[in-house]
Amino acid sequence: MAESPHVVNVTEADFEQVVIAGSSQRPVLVDFWADWCAPCRQLMPILAKLADELGGAFLLAKVDTEAEQSLAAAFGIRSLPTVQLFKDGRPVDQFMGALPEGQIREFLSRHIESxxxxxxxxxxxxxxxxxxxxxxxxxxxxxxxxxxxxxxxxxxxxxxxxxxxxxxxxxxxxxxPLELANDPAVAQLRGQLAFAAAAAEAPDPAACEARLAADPKDSAARYGLAAQQVLAGDYQAALDNLLTLMRHDRGYGDDAARKGIVMIFDLLGDDPLVTTYRAKLSRLLY
Known part of the structure; x- marks a missing residue:
């Protein structure tokens, strides 16, 4: 196997420096192997290929368990090959056996930015x-x-x-793309587009507020203001305005208020506001 700057042999003497300390700088993939292990010999060139292909995004550190039995025992290695990924000084994930290249790529993608x-x-x-x-x-x-x-x-x-x-x-x-149809990021983008388009068609926030002061049931002004509040990151004010719009004019814009609230939920993800306002929406609906 050709030498690579991204593949090293490690022993008990330098494991602390190369793997433990080194994994604070970049992920270190530790391949516990032995010469007698046929799956180990199948796996090793795949790991080395990926280390080179990713150009140093991770370091491949090889541990010969026959020569470094104390290291293998310290990390609980009971079958070969075992591959452990270290980040910030500790093992964070592992796999055992000679996995196909595609599965190894998927494993790496969970931890290593390409x-x-x-x-x-x-x-x-x-x-x-x-x-x-x-x-x-x-x-x-x-x-x-x-x-x-x-x-x-x-x-x-x-x-x-x-x-x-x-x-x-x-x-x-x-x-x-079909594989992204249910991706939360795409749902967020749909919401951003809807609010951006609505905000672009609405008067500025001060004008919307003036219209609402004159007529609190001005549905277009309230929806336009809510859209602009979303773009400004004032999600709570936007949710309050959309709930008010639902109470006064549920049919406005083909149920635009309820749809807008759901889109804000998509934008907020796990934010505590979602739990609070989902309950408010449920009470209004049912």
Whole structure:
């Protein structure tokens, strides 16, 4: 096997430095093996290939259990091969046996950020700073390299929303990849699009509030204000306005208030507001 900077042999003497301390800098995948173990010999080249392919996203540390029996005993190794993943100085996951490459990739993906993931994250960070051209350039590079990688899809929709290109975002969501149809991130994007489009059509918040002061049953003003509150991150105020709209005008916009509340729940995920307002919604409905 060709030497690689991402694959090392470790012993009891350097395990602390290479694996325990080293896993604070990047994940370390420890392969407990033995020369007599045929599955170990099948597995090792796959692990080395992935270490090189991911360009140092993790370090592969090989432990010969025949020579390092005390290490094997310390980590409870009872069958070979056993592969443990260390992060921040401790083992966080493991698998046993010579798994197929696809299953090993899935195992690694739970813990190790790929170059593609890093660039998507960087593009998202550019969006939060309003650097939309930089975000678009990064996403275009990744799409050119991996045209079928659906991890790009949510970021591309977010970019369209950030640009105010709601028609493009709507078209993309209309053609959501099948495997992402039930993805919570896509549900959030649908909500963001609906609120962004509604906010764009509404007067500014001060004007909406003035209209509501004159007529508390102005449904369009209340929904427009709620949409703008969502975009500003004032979810509680938006939920209160949508509940009020439900009480006064349930039919407005084809049940837009109830649908809007559900979309905010999607946006908030596990936020405690969801539990509180789900109960309020249930009381109003039933």
């Amino acid at each position: 170059a593609t993931d890093q660039r998507i994250a960087a593009a998202t960070e550019h969006m939060t700073r309003g650097e939309l051209d930089a975000a678009a350039s990064l996403l275009a590079e990744v799409r050119a390299e991996a045209p079928d990688d659906n991890r790009l899809f949510p970021a591309e929709v977010r970019l369209a929303l950030a640009r105010g290109d709601y028609d493009a975002a709507a078209d993309m969501l209309e053609h959501t």
